[in-house]
Amino acid sequence: MSEAITMSSSRPKQRIYAHLAEIASALGHPHRLELLELIAQGERSVEELAERSGLSIANTSRHLQILRRARLAEPRREGKRMLYSLISDSEVITLLGSLGRVGERNVAEVERIISSYFRARDALEPVSRDTLLERLHGGSVTLLDVRPADEFAQGHLPGAINIPLAELDAALARLPKDTAVIAYCRGPYCVLSYEAVAALRLKGREAYRLEEGYPEWKAAGLPVEA
Amino acid sequence: MSEAITMSSSRPKQRIYAHLAEIASALGHPHRLELLELIAQGERSVEELAERSGLSIANTSRHLQILRRARLAEPRREGKRMLYSLISDSEVITLLGSLGRVGERNVAEVERIISSYFRARDALEPVSRDTLLERLHGGSVTLLDVRPADEFAQGHLPGAINIPLAELDAALARLPKDTAVIAYCRGPYCVLSYEAVAALRLKGREAYRLEEGYPEWKAAGLPVEA
DNA sequence: TGAATATTCAATCTATTTGGAGAATGATTG
DNA sequence: CAATCATTCTCCAAATAGATTGAATATTCA
Known part of the structure; x- marks a missing residue:
């Protein structure tokens, strides 16, 4: 049996997929998709993001940490504020667009x-x-x-x-x-x-x-x- | 304050994001990314997928249900087998490609x-x-x-x-x-x-x-x- | 130091992952 | 048609991970 080969239990692939899964997980919460939409307009502070998304500051910060660990967004300090922006905005926006297209095409209710x-x-x-x-x-x-x-x-x-x-x-x-x-x-x-x-x-x-x-x-x- | 408007707490958007988040969550596990890679080659039974991914049948089936609920994959029955395939293969493959590109670009270890x-x-x-x-x-x-x-x-x-x-x-x-x-x-x-x-x-x-x-x-x- | 911002912590609640046992479904055979 | 088999799905239980809030802790500015 060529199982050991066919099974594709390969290290490098699995390490890559672990990272890609982390990115996908970070997109896997409605609040974070909304935060990304807001951040995509330009850099924004935690407070502004909390206000516009309707989340508590602590929760917003928590979600931002997740986007940060997944390398989708990154903060820079300006005085007392932390201003978040997308990391490769156009790649990330393309990814979000592609996600939307799959939703529109495959999920009947989204299309509706x-x-x-x-x-x-x-x-x-x-x-x-x-x-x-x-x-x-x-x-x-x-x-x-x-x-x-x-x-x-x-x-x-x-x-x-x-x-x-x-x-x-x-x-x-x-x-x-x-x-x-x-x-x-x-x-x-x-x-x-x-x-x-x-x-x-x-x-x-x-x-x-x-x-x-x-x-x-x-x-x-x-x-x-x- | 125009918060009620600015806050963008809009129903339709949130319902759409809930669905898109479900799709993203479905991509948010390394095993499911690997299953998708296998399914993308053509339709395949649960047993074959379990064998090639190295997962138990029960676990494979569970993961497939998640891909199914997210409308990424769909089974058809052939005799006693359930053959899974991607739902809009080219859209889904584009999405996976875009996910990979963000990973390669933003996550240093992936690039490495x-x-x-x-x-x-x-x-x-x-x-x-x-x-x-x-x-x-x-x-x-x-x-x-x-x-x-x-x-x-x-x-x-x-x-x-x-x-x-x-x-x-x-x-x-x-x-x-x-x-x-x-x-x-x-x-x-x-x-x-x-x-x-x-x-x-x-x-x-x-x-x-x-x-x-x-x-x-x-x-x-x-x-x-x- | 005090005020403003953001993060982390502790606590709670909910959801996900997993293997194993067993139920459900459909095919096959006597 | 009943009995049996193969395949897939569901449920259970335990472990792990995620979401949310309010309180406590940094960090910077004035």
């Missing part, structure tokens, strides 16, 4: 949530990156970033206007009335842009949602403004 | 194992898919599949000769003496082809390792033979 919430029938069908580039080139379109101001400040799509979702009603005047609006936010599962589009449509504006967010744009190597 | 074991200095530097295609086109190269015969039978690269690693010494005659050999096996971390190359070089043959395996080739949409 996406098509019922993020891709409403009619004209809410999201705009792809290529379509956006085309329409920006054509001219008459306003690109709207609805993330909080500090996330916008750390990087955004070239030419985008920042109006955080909470201020959208008050700041409507800053959006040209006669051009279509394309809104984006943190990523494919972030609902800020979805809600912005709904709100704008209620006001009679022509609005669409970009199907990806700032991190994916940046990971694709497209130019960003800071 | 790979370059010391899989990429020995000199001429053992692995051959890329493009190089393979080029050299196949050029003619004088023998493509060698060193996986077990049943895996070969379920699909292999066009024109490949199958000599399972265990039989390599005995079957040396089947390899043309004057052309270089490029060997491949189950995937980037599979050691069969590595050992085949080492063995062939001991016999004075010119041999190289393809840096990817059959599943990656197939997932890339390239033609396969069965």
